[in-house]
């Protein structure tokens with residue numbers, strides 16, 4: 001099965017409103033002439049940008065997503081944003097379980113499971129982020145940790161599981177300049193696909209896009225994308241410069 005190739009940019013807590021508009025415009029202009037149509041671009045700006053950038057990029061084919069979503073429908077959850085609010089401004093993607101949210105905001109596999117369910121219920125595609133810490137890798141627990149994180153998808157129907165995108169991001173490679181080698185990343189992607197096959201079936205496992213994240217740059221993207229089970233990238237730092245982001249998207 002042919003899987004979707006995806007370059008996704010996570011802007012984290014960067015860019016003022018004007019800077020965000022500028023970056024989105026540059027990405028739109030460059031993507032139109034430089035990126036092959038089979039590659040899907042996604043950007044995840046901070047909340048304040050979402051409505052404006054979704055309008056700005058309408059018709060471009062570039063998807064816009066939130067960096068987080070609340071699992072509840074509505075209510076007294078100060079500071080949070082719901083799925084129906086996102087839908088009301090035409091947002092169709094969200095990150096779930098980014099390691100920074102797990103580390104600083106106590107997100108757990110259980111809260112991620114609820115966020116995945118809520119997202120899908122509102123037709124928002126969850127990009128579910130998983131990955132081990134350095135200590136977990138050194139203890140040789142990386143495969144089991146990732147399997148445990150994937151269990152957040154367990155309650156989904158086959159149909160809903162097929163709507164998810166996965167992002168393997170070893171925590172030790174995020175924002176550190178250290179990338180997992182293409183072989184290390186691919187080995188984990190193969191493991192993830194096996195776990196998905198065990199939870200659902202082979203068809204879903206072979207169809208689901210699995211992105212790699214962790215210090216992806218224009219100079220290492222090609223070797224990562226050449227691997228059998230790496231379908232794209234979730235990009236942090238390099239997604240803040242349009243030239244770098246587009247060069248990564250051109251590496252498929």
Ligand code: PEP
Nearest residue numbers: 174175213214215236237
């Ligand atoms: C990320 O934030 O998801 C990420 C992978 O960051 P960086 O590319 O900067 O390592």
